[in-house]
Amino acid sequence: MTTAEALGRATFREVEADLEVVRREVVADGVVALTLAAPDGAELPQWSPGAHIDLLLPDLVRQYSLCGDTRDRRHWRIGVLLDPQSRGGSRYIHEHLREGATVRIRGPRNHFPFVRARRYLFVAGGIGITPLLPMIAAAQAIGAEWELHYVGRSRASMGFLDELAPHAEQVTLIPRDERDRLDLDALLARPRTDTAVYCCGPERLLTAVEAGCRDRDGTTAHVERFSAKVTDEPAPDTAFEVDCQRSGVTVTVPAGTSIYSAVEAAGVDVLGSCMEGVCGTCECDVLEGVADHRDSVLSESERESGETIMICVSRARSERLVLDL
Incomplete structure:
Protein backbone atom coordinates (compact mmCIF):
# COMPACT_ATOMS: atom_id res chain seq x y z
CA MET A 1 0.00 0.00 0.00
CA HIS A 111 -6.23 21.31 1.88
CA PHE A 112 -4.04 19.14 4.12
CA PRO A 113 -5.58 15.69 3.57
CA PHE A 114 -4.62 12.60 5.50
CA VAL A 115 -3.52 9.79 3.16
CA ARG A 116 -3.51 6.09 3.87
CA ALA A 117 -0.05 4.63 4.49
CA ARG A 118 1.62 1.83 6.43
CA ARG A 119 3.77 4.23 8.43
CA TYR A 120 3.60 7.89 9.38
CA LEU A 121 6.24 10.35 10.44
CA PHE A 122 4.67 13.42 12.05
CA VAL A 123 6.74 16.55 12.73
CA ALA A 124 5.14 19.42 14.65
CA GLY A 125 6.47 22.84 15.54
CA GLY A 126 4.61 24.69 18.29
CA ILE A 127 0.93 25.25 17.52
CA GLY A 128 1.48 23.15 14.38
CA ILE A 129 0.55 20.17 16.56
CA THR A 130 -3.16 20.96 16.11
CA PRO A 131 -3.87 19.44 12.65
CA LEU A 132 -1.68 16.45 13.50
CA LEU A 133 -3.72 15.37 16.55
CA PRO A 134 -6.65 13.95 14.53
CA MET A 135 -4.17 12.45 12.06
CA ILE A 136 -2.48 10.58 14.89
CA ALA A 137 -5.89 9.30 16.02
CA ALA A 138 -6.66 8.19 12.45
CA ALA A 139 -3.29 6.42 12.11
CA GLN A 140 -3.92 4.66 15.41
CA ALA A 141 -7.42 3.64 14.28
CA ILE A 142 -6.21 1.97 11.07
CA GLY A 143 -3.40 0.16 12.88
CA ALA A 144 -0.57 1.99 11.14
CA GLU A 145 2.85 2.53 12.65
CA TRP A 146 3.53 6.17 13.52
CA GLU A 147 5.89 8.45 15.39
CA LEU A 148 5.68 12.10 16.34
CA HIS A 149 8.55 14.54 16.83
CA TYR A 150 7.21 17.66 18.53
CA VAL A 151 9.37 20.79 18.81
CA GLY A 152 8.59 23.74 21.08
CA ARG A 153 10.21 26.63 22.92
CA SER A 154 9.71 24.88 26.27
CA ARG A 155 7.64 22.06 27.68
CA ALA A 156 5.28 24.60 29.25
CA SER A 157 4.59 26.18 25.85
CA MET A 158 3.73 22.88 24.12
CA GLY A 159 -0.01 22.23 24.01
CA PHE A 160 -1.98 18.99 24.32
CA LEU A 161 0.78 17.04 26.08
CA ASP A 162 -1.81 15.25 28.26
CA GLU A 163 -3.42 13.79 25.13
CA LEU A 164 -0.07 12.58 23.84
CA ALA A 165 1.02 11.07 27.17
CA PRO A 166 -0.54 7.61 26.53
CA HIS A 167 1.68 7.30 23.42
CA ALA A 168 4.98 8.08 25.13
CA GLU A 169 6.88 5.40 23.18
CA GLN A 170 5.87 6.94 19.86
CA VAL A 171 6.26 10.61 20.84
CA THR A 172 9.54 12.49 21.07
CA LEU A 173 9.26 15.88 22.74
CA ILE A 174 11.95 18.39 21.83
CA PRO A 175 11.69 21.48 24.07
CA ARG A 176 14.47 23.72 22.81
CA ASP A 177 15.40 24.83 26.32
CA GLU A 178 16.09 21.23 27.40
CA ARG A 179 17.88 19.40 24.63
CA ASP A 180 19.53 19.54 21.21
CA ARG A 181 17.55 20.64 18.22
CA LEU A 182 15.70 18.24 15.95
CA ASP A 183 18.10 16.30 13.70
CA LEU A 184 16.05 16.30 10.50
CA ASP A 185 18.76 14.68 8.39
CA ALA A 186 18.84 11.63 10.64
CA LEU A 187 15.06 11.56 10.95
CA LEU A 188 14.35 11.77 7.23
CA ALA A 189 17.01 9.20 6.39
CA ARG A 190 14.74 6.51 7.88
CA PRO A 191 11.40 6.87 6.02
CA ARG A 192 10.77 4.49 3.13
CA THR A 193 8.34 4.69 0.22
CA ASP A 194 5.53 3.35 2.42
CA THR A 195 5.93 6.21 4.93
CA ALA A 196 3.90 9.43 4.77
CA VAL A 197 5.66 12.48 6.22
CA TYR A 198 3.42 15.19 7.71
CA CYS A 199 4.66 18.50 9.05
CA CYS A 200 3.04 21.67 10.36
CA GLY A 201 4.78 24.56 12.09
CA PRO A 202 6.98 27.58 11.38
CA GLU A 203 8.14 28.23 7.83
CA ARG A 204 11.77 27.35 8.58
CA LEU A 205 10.74 23.87 9.74
CA LEU A 206 8.43 23.30 6.76
CA THR A 207 11.07 24.38 4.27
CA ALA A 208 13.66 22.08 5.86
CA VAL A 209 11.30 19.08 5.82
CA GLU A 210 10.33 19.71 2.20
CA ALA A 211 13.99 20.01 1.18
CA GLY A 212 14.94 16.89 3.11
CA CYS A 213 12.19 14.85 1.47
CA ARG A 214 13.08 16.07 -2.03
CA ASP A 215 16.57 14.66 -1.56
CA ARG A 216 15.19 11.17 -0.88
CA ASP A 217 13.53 9.12 -3.60
CA GLY A 218 9.93 8.20 -2.95
CA THR A 219 9.53 10.37 0.17
CA THR A 220 6.89 13.10 -0.06
CA ALA A 221 6.31 15.83 2.50
CA HIS A 222 2.74 16.84 3.27
CA VAL A 223 2.84 20.29 4.87
CA GLU A 224 0.43 23.00 5.98
CA ARG A 225 1.47 26.64 6.24
CA PHE A 226 0.31 29.45 8.52
CA SER A 227 1.66 32.14 6.18
CA ALA A 228 2.56 32.50 2.52
CA LYS A 229 5.48 30.42 1.31
CA VAL A 230 8.64 32.30 0.43
CA THR A 231 9.21 31.69 -3.27
CA ASP A 232 11.55 32.78 -6.00
CA GLU A 233 10.75 36.10 -7.65
CA PRO A 234 7.66 35.45 -9.81
CA ALA A 235 7.50 36.38 -13.46
CA PRO A 236 6.46 40.00 -14.09
CA ASP A 237 2.72 40.53 -14.11
CA THR A 238 1.01 40.95 -17.48
CA ALA A 239 -2.63 41.52 -18.29
CA PHE A 240 -4.83 38.57 -19.26
CA GLU A 241 -8.50 37.77 -19.75
CA VAL A 242 -10.73 35.77 -17.42
CA ASP A 243 -13.99 34.28 -18.61
CA CYS A 244 -16.31 33.51 -15.67
CA GLN A 245 -18.37 30.76 -17.25
CA ARG A 246 -21.27 30.42 -14.79
CA SER A 247 -21.70 34.17 -14.41
CA GLY A 248 -21.34 34.98 -18.10
CA VAL A 249 -18.85 37.72 -17.25
CA THR A 250 -15.53 38.34 -18.99
CA VAL A 251 -12.96 40.67 -17.43
CA THR A 252 -9.45 41.85 -18.17
CA VAL A 253 -7.10 41.39 -15.21
CA PRO A 254 -4.47 44.16 -15.39
CA ALA A 255 -0.92 43.84 -14.12
CA GLY A 256 -0.86 44.41 -10.36
CA THR A 257 -4.52 43.40 -9.89
CA SER A 258 -5.59 39.98 -8.63
CA ILE A 259 -8.15 37.80 -10.38
CA TYR A 260 -10.20 37.99 -7.19
CA SER A 261 -10.30 41.79 -7.20
CA ALA A 262 -11.06 42.02 -10.93
CA VAL A 263 -13.97 39.58 -10.96
CA GLU A 264 -15.39 40.91 -7.69
CA ALA A 265 -15.39 44.44 -9.12
CA ALA A 266 -17.29 43.07 -12.12
CA GLY A 267 -20.05 41.81 -9.83
CA VAL A 268 -19.10 38.13 -9.63
CA ASP A 269 -19.90 36.55 -6.26
CA VAL A 270 -16.60 35.17 -4.88
CA LEU A 271 -15.39 34.02 -1.48
CA GLY A 272 -12.03 35.02 -0.05
CA SER A 273 -10.27 35.19 3.27
CA CYS A 274 -6.49 35.41 3.73
CA MET A 275 -5.69 37.04 0.34
CA GLU A 276 -2.22 35.48 0.64
CA GLY A 277 -2.81 32.10 -1.04
CA VAL A 278 -2.74 30.19 2.23
CA CYS A 279 -6.28 29.31 3.32
CA GLY A 280 -7.80 27.91 0.12
CA THR A 281 -11.11 29.78 0.48
CA CYS A 282 -10.92 31.30 -3.02
CA GLU A 283 -10.09 28.05 -4.86
CA CYS A 284 -11.99 27.52 -8.10
CA ASP A 285 -11.85 25.16 -11.07
CA VAL A 286 -9.89 25.99 -14.22
CA LEU A 287 -11.89 24.95 -17.29
CA GLU A 288 -9.50 26.30 -19.96
CA GLY A 289 -6.11 27.97 -19.97
CA VAL A 290 -2.89 27.61 -17.99
CA ALA A 291 -2.57 28.97 -14.46
CA ASP A 292 0.49 30.65 -12.98
CA HIS A 293 0.29 29.21 -9.45
CA ARG A 294 1.57 31.50 -6.68
CA ASP A 295 -0.25 29.97 -3.71
CA SER A 296 0.99 28.00 -0.71
CA VAL A 297 -1.84 25.45 -0.74
CA LEU A 298 -1.64 23.19 -3.79
CA SER A 299 0.79 20.29 -3.98
CA GLU A 300 3.17 19.93 -6.91
CA SER A 301 0.94 17.27 -8.49
CA GLU A 302 -2.12 19.51 -8.11
CA ARG A 303 -0.27 22.38 -9.73
CA GLU A 304 0.80 20.17 -12.61
CA SER A 305 -2.76 18.97 -13.17
CA GLY A 306 -3.85 22.59 -13.64
CA GLU A 307 -7.40 21.83 -12.55
CA THR A 308 -7.77 24.48 -9.83
CA ILE A 309 -6.43 27.92 -8.96
CA MET A 310 -6.31 30.23 -5.93
CA ILE A 311 -7.58 33.45 -7.44
CA CYS A 312 -6.38 35.77 -4.64
CA VAL A 313 -2.70 35.45 -5.67
CA SER A 314 -2.30 33.28 -8.77
CA ARG A 315 -2.38 34.54 -12.34
CA ALA A 316 -2.31 33.14 -15.90
CA ARG A 317 0.44 31.85 -18.15
CA SER A 318 -1.97 31.83 -21.08
CA GLU A 319 -3.69 34.90 -22.55
CA ARG A 320 -7.08 33.66 -21.31
CA LEU A 321 -8.46 31.61 -18.43
CA VAL A 322 -11.94 30.12 -18.27
CA LEU A 323 -12.95 29.65 -14.65
CA ASP A 324 -15.94 28.00 -12.98
CA LEU A 325 -17.23 31.25 -11.52
Whole structure:
Protein backbone atom coordinates (compact mmCIF):
# COMPACT_ATOMS: atom_id res chain seq x y z
CA MET A 1 0.00 0.00 0.00
CA THR A 2 1.30 3.49 -0.88
CA THR A 3 0.51 7.00 0.22
CA ALA A 4 -1.66 7.56 -2.83
CA GLU A 5 -4.99 6.71 -1.23
CA ALA A 6 -6.35 9.97 0.16
CA LEU A 7 -8.75 9.91 3.08
CA GLY A 8 -9.29 13.61 3.47
CA ARG A 9 -9.37 15.54 0.14
CA ALA A 10 -13.15 15.20 0.02
CA THR A 11 -15.50 18.11 -0.50
CA PHE A 12 -17.51 18.54 2.67
CA ARG A 13 -20.65 20.51 3.21
CA GLU A 14 -19.48 24.00 4.11
CA VAL A 15 -21.60 26.15 6.39
CA GLU A 16 -21.52 29.68 7.71
CA ALA A 17 -23.05 29.86 11.16
CA ASP A 18 -22.78 31.28 14.66
CA LEU A 19 -21.34 28.75 17.10
CA GLU A 20 -21.09 28.97 20.87
CA VAL A 21 -17.92 28.50 22.89
CA VAL A 22 -18.99 25.69 25.22
CA ARG A 23 -15.56 25.01 26.67
CA ARG A 24 -12.35 27.03 27.00
CA GLU A 25 -9.17 25.37 28.27
CA VAL A 26 -5.65 26.70 28.75
CA VAL A 27 -3.58 23.85 27.32
CA ALA A 28 -0.14 25.53 27.47
CA ASP A 29 1.43 28.91 28.11
CA GLY A 30 -0.26 31.21 25.61
CA VAL A 31 -2.41 28.46 24.06
CA VAL A 32 -6.15 28.00 24.54
CA ALA A 33 -8.37 25.24 23.18
CA LEU A 34 -11.92 26.28 22.31
CA THR A 35 -14.73 23.77 21.88
CA LEU A 36 -17.53 25.10 19.66
CA ALA A 37 -21.09 23.87 19.23
CA ALA A 38 -24.34 24.96 17.62
CA PRO A 39 -26.46 26.83 20.18
CA ASP A 40 -29.38 24.47 19.49
CA GLY A 41 -27.21 21.36 19.77
CA ALA A 42 -27.55 20.50 16.05
CA GLU A 43 -25.03 18.31 14.30
CA LEU A 44 -22.11 20.02 12.58
CA PRO A 45 -20.82 19.05 9.12
CA GLN A 46 -18.54 16.04 8.79
CA TRP A 47 -14.81 16.72 8.55
CA SER A 48 -11.59 14.75 8.20
CA PRO A 49 -8.07 15.10 9.65
CA GLY A 50 -6.32 18.16 8.24
CA ALA A 51 -9.49 20.26 7.93
CA HIS A 52 -9.73 23.85 9.10
CA ILE A 53 -12.44 26.44 9.62
CA ASP A 54 -12.56 30.21 9.21
CA LEU A 55 -13.35 32.38 12.22
CA LEU A 56 -15.08 35.54 11.02
CA LEU A 57 -13.87 38.03 13.62
CA PRO A 58 -14.55 41.78 13.67
CA ASP A 59 -12.87 43.24 10.54
CA LEU A 60 -10.76 40.12 9.86
CA VAL A 61 -10.91 36.40 9.12
CA ARG A 62 -8.55 33.80 10.55
CA GLN A 63 -8.15 30.08 9.87
CA TYR A 64 -7.69 27.42 12.56
CA SER A 65 -7.24 23.66 12.26
CA LEU A 66 -9.85 21.37 13.74
CA CYS A 67 -8.11 19.28 16.37
CA GLY A 68 -10.89 17.34 18.09
CA ASP A 69 -12.54 13.99 17.45
CA THR A 70 -13.81 13.51 13.88
CA ARG A 71 -16.54 11.19 15.23
CA ASP A 72 -18.03 13.93 17.42
CA ARG A 73 -20.63 15.58 15.17
CA ARG A 74 -21.79 18.11 17.77
CA HIS A 75 -18.49 19.73 18.72
CA TRP A 76 -15.53 21.29 16.92
CA ARG A 77 -12.29 22.10 18.72
CA ILE A 78 -9.52 24.49 17.75
CA GLY A 79 -6.24 25.49 19.41
CA VAL A 80 -5.15 29.14 19.33
CA LEU A 81 -1.71 30.51 20.16
CA LEU A 82 -1.54 34.10 21.37
CA ASP A 83 0.86 35.61 18.84
CA PRO A 84 2.96 38.46 20.31
CA GLN A 85 2.85 40.08 16.85
CA SER A 86 -0.90 39.48 16.56
CA ARG A 87 -2.67 41.75 14.06
CA GLY A 88 -5.82 41.29 16.10
CA GLY A 89 -6.96 37.72 15.49
CA SER A 90 -5.41 35.63 18.24
CA ARG A 91 -5.56 38.53 20.71
CA TYR A 92 -9.28 38.97 20.10
CA ILE A 93 -9.87 35.24 20.58
CA HIS A 94 -7.89 35.08 23.82
CA GLU A 95 -9.53 38.20 25.25
CA HIS A 96 -13.13 37.88 24.08
CA LEU A 97 -14.05 34.27 23.25
CA ARG A 98 -14.90 33.01 26.70
CA GLU A 99 -17.39 30.24 27.50
CA GLY A 100 -20.85 31.35 26.40
CA ALA A 101 -19.58 33.71 23.70
CA THR A 102 -20.56 33.17 20.06
CA VAL A 103 -18.40 33.41 16.98
CA ARG A 104 -19.23 33.29 13.28
CA ILE A 105 -17.53 30.41 11.45
CA ARG A 106 -17.24 29.19 7.88
CA GLY A 107 -16.16 25.73 6.76
CA PRO A 108 -14.90 23.07 7.11
CA ARG A 109 -12.33 22.96 4.32
CA ASN A 110 -9.43 20.56 3.81
CA HIS A 111 -6.23 21.31 1.88
CA PHE A 112 -4.04 19.14 4.12
CA PRO A 113 -5.58 15.69 3.57
CA PHE A 114 -4.62 12.60 5.50
CA VAL A 115 -3.52 9.79 3.16
CA ARG A 116 -3.51 6.09 3.87
CA ALA A 117 -0.05 4.63 4.49
CA ARG A 118 1.62 1.83 6.43
CA ARG A 119 3.77 4.23 8.43
CA TYR A 120 3.60 7.89 9.38
CA LEU A 121 6.24 10.35 10.44
CA PHE A 122 4.67 13.42 12.05
CA VAL A 123 6.74 16.55 12.73
CA ALA A 124 5.14 19.42 14.65
CA GLY A 125 6.47 22.84 15.54
CA GLY A 126 4.61 24.69 18.29
CA ILE A 127 0.93 25.25 17.52
CA GLY A 128 1.48 23.15 14.38
CA ILE A 129 0.55 20.17 16.56
CA THR A 130 -3.16 20.96 16.11
CA PRO A 131 -3.87 19.44 12.65
CA LEU A 132 -1.68 16.45 13.50
CA LEU A 133 -3.72 15.37 16.55
CA PRO A 134 -6.65 13.95 14.53
CA MET A 135 -4.17 12.45 12.06
CA ILE A 136 -2.48 10.58 14.89
CA ALA A 137 -5.89 9.30 16.02
CA ALA A 138 -6.66 8.19 12.45
CA ALA A 139 -3.29 6.42 12.11
CA GLN A 140 -3.92 4.66 15.41
CA ALA A 141 -7.42 3.64 14.28
CA ILE A 142 -6.21 1.97 11.07
CA GLY A 143 -3.40 0.16 12.88
CA ALA A 144 -0.57 1.99 11.14
CA GLU A 145 2.85 2.53 12.65
CA TRP A 146 3.53 6.17 13.52
CA GLU A 147 5.89 8.45 15.39
CA LEU A 148 5.68 12.10 16.34
CA HIS A 149 8.55 14.54 16.83
CA TYR A 150 7.21 17.66 18.53
CA VAL A 151 9.37 20.79 18.81
CA GLY A 152 8.59 23.74 21.08
CA ARG A 153 10.21 26.63 22.92
CA SER A 154 9.71 24.88 26.27
CA ARG A 155 7.64 22.06 27.68
CA ALA A 156 5.28 24.60 29.25
CA SER A 157 4.59 26.18 25.85
CA MET A 158 3.73 22.88 24.12
CA GLY A 159 -0.01 22.23 24.01
CA PHE A 160 -1.98 18.99 24.32
CA LEU A 161 0.78 17.04 26.08
CA ASP A 162 -1.81 15.25 28.26
CA GLU A 163 -3.42 13.79 25.13
CA LEU A 164 -0.07 12.58 23.84
CA ALA A 165 1.02 11.07 27.17
CA PRO A 166 -0.54 7.61 26.53
CA HIS A 167 1.68 7.30 23.42
CA ALA A 168 4.98 8.08 25.13
CA GLU A 169 6.88 5.40 23.18
CA GLN A 170 5.87 6.94 19.86
CA VAL A 171 6.26 10.61 20.84
CA THR A 172 9.54 12.49 21.07
CA LEU A 173 9.26 15.88 22.74
CA ILE A 174 11.95 18.39 21.83
CA PRO A 175 11.69 21.48 24.07
CA ARG A 176 14.47 23.72 22.81
CA ASP A 177 15.40 24.83 26.32
CA GLU A 178 16.09 21.23 27.40
CA ARG A 179 17.88 19.40 24.63
CA ASP A 180 19.53 19.54 21.21
CA ARG A 181 17.55 20.64 18.22
CA LEU A 182 15.70 18.24 15.95
CA ASP A 183 18.10 16.30 13.70
CA LEU A 184 16.05 16.30 10.50
CA ASP A 185 18.76 14.68 8.39
CA ALA A 186 18.84 11.63 10.64
CA LEU A 187 15.06 11.56 10.95
CA LEU A 188 14.35 11.77 7.23
CA ALA A 189 17.01 9.20 6.39
CA ARG A 190 14.74 6.51 7.88
CA PRO A 191 11.40 6.87 6.02
CA ARG A 192 10.77 4.49 3.13
CA THR A 193 8.34 4.69 0.22
CA ASP A 194 5.53 3.35 2.42
CA THR A 195 5.93 6.21 4.93
CA ALA A 196 3.90 9.43 4.77
CA VAL A 197 5.66 12.48 6.22
CA TYR A 198 3.42 15.19 7.71
CA CYS A 199 4.66 18.50 9.05
CA CYS A 200 3.04 21.67 10.36
CA GLY A 201 4.78 24.56 12.09
CA PRO A 202 6.98 27.58 11.38
CA GLU A 203 8.14 28.23 7.83
CA ARG A 204 11.77 27.35 8.58
CA LEU A 205 10.74 23.87 9.74
CA LEU A 206 8.43 23.30 6.76
CA THR A 207 11.07 24.38 4.27
CA ALA A 208 13.66 22.08 5.86
CA VAL A 209 11.30 19.08 5.82
CA GLU A 210 10.33 19.71 2.20
CA ALA A 211 13.99 20.01 1.18
CA GLY A 212 14.94 16.89 3.11
CA CYS A 213 12.19 14.85 1.47
CA ARG A 214 13.08 16.07 -2.03
CA ASP A 215 16.57 14.66 -1.56
CA ARG A 216 15.19 11.17 -0.88
CA ASP A 217 13.53 9.12 -3.60
CA GLY A 218 9.93 8.20 -2.95
CA THR A 219 9.53 10.37 0.17
CA THR A 220 6.89 13.10 -0.06
CA ALA A 221 6.31 15.83 2.50
CA HIS A 222 2.74 16.84 3.27
CA VAL A 223 2.84 20.29 4.87
CA GLU A 224 0.43 23.00 5.98
CA ARG A 225 1.47 26.64 6.24
CA PHE A 226 0.31 29.45 8.52
CA SER A 227 1.66 32.14 6.18
CA ALA A 228 2.56 32.50 2.52
CA LYS A 229 5.48 30.42 1.31
CA VAL A 230 8.64 32.30 0.43
CA THR A 231 9.21 31.69 -3.27
CA ASP A 232 11.55 32.78 -6.00
CA GLU A 233 10.75 36.10 -7.65
CA PRO A 234 7.66 35.45 -9.81
CA ALA A 235 7.50 36.38 -13.46
CA PRO A 236 6.46 40.00 -14.09
CA ASP A 237 2.72 40.53 -14.11
CA THR A 238 1.01 40.95 -17.48
CA ALA A 239 -2.63 41.52 -18.29
CA PHE A 240 -4.83 38.57 -19.26
CA GLU A 241 -8.50 37.77 -19.75
CA VAL A 242 -10.73 35.77 -17.42
CA ASP A 243 -13.99 34.28 -18.61
CA CYS A 244 -16.31 33.51 -15.67
CA GLN A 245 -18.37 30.76 -17.25
CA ARG A 246 -21.27 30.42 -14.79
CA SER A 247 -21.70 34.17 -14.41
CA GLY A 248 -21.34 34.98 -18.10
CA VAL A 249 -18.85 37.72 -17.25
CA THR A 250 -15.53 38.34 -18.99
CA VAL A 251 -12.96 40.67 -17.43
CA THR A 252 -9.45 41.85 -18.17
CA VAL A 253 -7.10 41.39 -15.21
CA PRO A 254 -4.47 44.16 -15.39
CA ALA A 255 -0.92 43.84 -14.12
CA GLY A 256 -0.86 44.41 -10.36
CA THR A 257 -4.52 43.40 -9.89
CA SER A 258 -5.59 39.98 -8.63
CA ILE A 259 -8.15 37.80 -10.38
CA TYR A 260 -10.20 37.99 -7.19
CA SER A 261 -10.30 41.79 -7.20
CA ALA A 262 -11.06 42.02 -10.93
CA VAL A 263 -13.97 39.58 -10.96
CA GLU A 264 -15.39 40.91 -7.69
CA ALA A 265 -15.39 44.44 -9.12
CA ALA A 266 -17.29 43.07 -12.12
CA GLY A 267 -20.05 41.81 -9.83
CA VAL A 268 -19.10 38.13 -9.63
CA ASP A 269 -19.90 36.55 -6.26
CA VAL A 270 -16.60 35.17 -4.88
CA LEU A 271 -15.39 34.02 -1.48
CA GLY A 272 -12.03 35.02 -0.05
CA SER A 273 -10.27 35.19 3.27
CA CYS A 274 -6.49 35.41 3.73
CA MET A 275 -5.69 37.04 0.34
CA GLU A 276 -2.22 35.48 0.64
CA GLY A 277 -2.81 32.10 -1.04
CA VAL A 278 -2.74 30.19 2.23
CA CYS A 279 -6.28 29.31 3.32
CA GLY A 280 -7.80 27.91 0.12
CA THR A 281 -11.11 29.78 0.48
CA CYS A 282 -10.92 31.30 -3.02
CA GLU A 283 -10.09 28.05 -4.86
CA CYS A 284 -11.99 27.52 -8.10
CA ASP A 285 -11.85 25.16 -11.07
CA VAL A 286 -9.89 25.99 -14.22
CA LEU A 287 -11.89 24.95 -17.29
CA GLU A 288 -9.50 26.30 -19.96
CA GLY A 289 -6.11 27.97 -19.97
CA VAL A 290 -2.89 27.61 -17.99
CA ALA A 291 -2.57 28.97 -14.46
CA ASP A 292 0.49 30.65 -12.98
CA HIS A 293 0.29 29.21 -9.45
CA ARG A 294 1.57 31.50 -6.68
CA ASP A 295 -0.25 29.97 -3.71
CA SER A 296 0.99 28.00 -0.71
CA VAL A 297 -1.84 25.45 -0.74
CA LEU A 298 -1.64 23.19 -3.79
CA SER A 299 0.79 20.29 -3.98
CA GLU A 300 3.17 19.93 -6.91
CA SER A 301 0.94 17.27 -8.49
CA GLU A 302 -2.12 19.51 -8.11
CA ARG A 303 -0.27 22.38 -9.73
CA GLU A 304 0.80 20.17 -12.61
CA SER A 305 -2.76 18.97 -13.17
CA GLY A 306 -3.85 22.59 -13.64
CA GLU A 307 -7.40 21.83 -12.55
CA THR A 308 -7.77 24.48 -9.83
CA ILE A 309 -6.43 27.92 -8.96
CA MET A 310 -6.31 30.23 -5.93
CA ILE A 311 -7.58 33.45 -7.44
CA CYS A 312 -6.38 35.77 -4.64
CA VAL A 313 -2.70 35.45 -5.67
CA SER A 314 -2.30 33.28 -8.77
CA ARG A 315 -2.38 34.54 -12.34
CA ALA A 316 -2.31 33.14 -15.90
CA ARG A 317 0.44 31.85 -18.15
CA SER A 318 -1.97 31.83 -21.08
CA GLU A 319 -3.69 34.90 -22.55
CA ARG A 320 -7.08 33.66 -21.31
CA LEU A 321 -8.46 31.61 -18.43
CA VAL A 322 -11.94 30.12 -18.27
CA LEU A 323 -12.95 29.65 -14.65
CA ASP A 324 -15.94 28.00 -12.98
CA LEU A 325 -17.23 31.25 -11.52
